[in-house]
Amino acid sequence: MNRNDHEQSRNDRVLEEAAGIPDADRTPVTVIGLGAMGSTLAGAFLDSGHPTTVWNRTPGKADALVARGAALAATVDEAVKASSLVVICVLDYSVVQEILQPASSGLAGRVLVNLTNGTPVRARELAEWAGRHGADYLDGGIMAVPSLIARPEAVLLYSGTEDAFNRHHSTLSRLGKAVYLGSDPGLAPLHDLALLSGMYGMFGGFLHAAALVGSEGVKATEFTSTLLIPWLQAMMTTLPEMARQIDTGDYTSKEASLEMQASNDTIGEVSRAQGISTELFAPLYDLMKRRVAEGHGSDDFPSVIELIRKRH
Incomplete structure (x- = not known):
């Protein structure tokens, strides 16, 4: 050596x-x-x-x-x-x-x-x-x-x-x-892309929210740290119950029905008034309205998944 x-x-x-x-x-x-x-x-x-x-x-x-x-x-x-x-x-x-x-x-x-x-x-x-x-x-x-x-x-x-x-x-x-x-090799990429889709959905909501408050001169940093993050963290606690509804198919509304949530396009209205595009939010709102039109207005929000999920 x-x-x-x-x-x-x-x-x-x-x-x-x-x-x-x-x-x-x-x-x-x-x-x-x-x-x-x-x-x-x-x-x-x-x-x-x-x-x-x-x-x-x-x-x-x-x-x-x-x-x-x-x-x-x-x-x-x-x-x-x-x-x-x-x-x-x-x-x-x-x-x-x-x-x-x-x-x-x-x-x-x-x-x-x-x-x-x-x-x-x-x-x-x-x-x-x-x-x-x-x-x-x-x-x-x-x-x-x-x-x-x-x-x-x-x-x-x-x-x-x-x-x-x-x-x-x-x-x-x-x-x-x-x-x-x-053992199915496809499971890792499927979960990977599912997690990324959840992430991008959150990012899309963040960008729309930041654009809205920014239209009146509010800094994104201030809004995000003081209000948006605490609000989203509180909303995260509802996900397990939403997941249960999806797994069981029981979408019975307990507090806020789809009919109530989709009754007015106030997010779209304020966006247009403030000069903000509705491209990030409009597709979800359209699905909510469609689910109500199909007779599921008394359902909870997770019911919307039935419009996009694979039929077994």
């Missing part, structure tokens, strides 16, 4: 001791795709003491990670073969297959974790493709921005081969709370 090897070995031991990770938990990991999220994922594995191999179509993106101790694979085939756990995070599922196709023969016996955003159909297709090449497959949804990775707030959803998840649970937990949703 030369001087550089001794130095690297010493640095590895220091990193491992600092991370407090037993030998058995230092699974080698390969990370393919070094955009903002992929680089952060690789950094989290490095910080946790995992030998980490990286590969990106633009090699220069790996420089900072290599400086921190990552091994840079010369080819994607080399990257796949370097670790039993291969994590990929790129633009979309088409890019996943485009990148991995040349290395497909090296996937046998490995666990492929795809943390690319996509749809359940594409996840199932990719799982089948990985299975044909001898790999266990986990699809994942990252419910965090890069700055939250490896923090308690980060949640990552997984679905696919249960044994693979159980074997690598401790390693995947280095990225954030690892939640297993089931």
